[in-house]
Amino acid sequence: MSEQNRQRIVVDIYGHQYTIVGDENTSHIRTVASLVDSKMKEISESNRYLDANKLAVLTAVNIANDFLKLKDEYNKIKKDYEDLVEKLEKKEEKAYND
C-alpha cells in the first residue's frame, strides 16, 4: 500500500490525544482506540492506586490475554473446519470411486 493510503487519525484514549498512523480505515482505527480507552477505564476503576504508566501496561497485558485466548479458539475452530472439509472430500472421492 502506498504512503498516500496511510491514515493519520487523532484519537482520544483515557483523556489524552494520540496520532495513530496506519493502513486501516478510520472506522477500524477508532474502534481499536475505543477498545483501549474502555479497557483502561475498566482497569482503573478496580485499581485506583495505579499510576498512568502501569495502568497502560496492565491494559496491554489484559488485551494480550484476550488476544491469546482468542488465538487458541481460532486455531481450534480452524482445525475443526479443515478436518470437516477433508472428511467431506474423502467421502466424495469414495462415492465417486464406488
Add this chain to the structure above:
Amino acid sequence: MSEQNRQRIVVDIYGHQYTIVGDENTSHIRTVASLVDSKMKEISESNRYLDANKLAVLTAVNIANDFLKLKDEYNKIKKDYEDLVEKLEKKEEKAYND
C-alpha cells in the same frame, strides 16, 4: 474458581516488574507478559522519542488492532464452519427422507 486457584506471578515487562493476578496458569501468564514485552521493544525501536507512558498506550493499541483483526477472521471461519455443518445436516436429512 476459588480465590486459592488465583495465581500471583511476577513478570518482567520492558525492564519493570509487575505482579499479575489471574486464574490462568503460570505458563499462560508468562506468554502474555512476553508478548507485551516484545511489542513494547519493537515499537520503541521504531519510535525512540516516545515516553514510557505513550509507548505502553501505543503497545495496547497495537495489540488491540491484532485482536480485532483476529476477531474478524475468527467470526468468518466460525460462520464458514457453521454453514458447512448446516449444509451437511440438510444433505443427510435429505438422504434419509429420499
